[in-house]
Each structure stands twice: as structure tokens, then as C-alpha cells.
Amino acid sequence: MLYAIISEDIEDSLALRMAARPAHLERLQELKQQGRLILAGPHPAIDSDAPGQQGFTGSLVVAEFTDLAAAQQWADADPYIEAGVYAKVVVKPFKKVLP
Helix, strand or coil, rough: EEEEEEECCCCHHHHHHHHHHHHHHHHHHHHHCCCCCEEEEEEEECCCCCCCCCCCEEEEEEEEEEHHHHHHHHHHCCCCCCCCEEEEEEEEEEECCCC
């Protein structure tokens, strides 16, 4: 089943994000190589694909996991959590309808 991992950053998270980004992306690449990643990306803090020093307010990952517990376990191991980037992470079942 698909699960949405919806994360909210702490204020002024950009420096922490940049430091933990390689490890964060490595885990996403593993999901992609396994054919389980549907989409992933950050929420820019401003209306721009390249927010610069304004940074980001959170992230969204939609991926396939065996169950909610597995999705939660994967989310809990995100390097952004260890680095203190995320203030809150919610994991929910997700049903893709379109496209």
C-alpha cells in the first residue's frame, strides 16, 4: 500500500537540511531503485522552485510499504529527524486516484 509521509520543518532549518541532505537523498534513492517511490520533495518557504535562503517548510514522500508500521519505521529513521530538521512527521495511508 502507499503511504504519505508529511513532514514539517523547524524554523530556519536550511543549514540543518543542507548538512543532512546527502544521507536523506540516499535513502530516497534506495526506495526509487526498489520501485517503491512515487514522489518526494520539499515544500519551498516561498512561491519559488529555488527559494534560496528562504529555505523550506517541510517535505512530502509518497512511497509503497508493507504496512503503516513499516512506513512509520522508515520515516522515523530519516536523517532529517536525527539532524533536528523536522518538528513534526505524520505518516498516513494514501490512495492514488489520479493520474
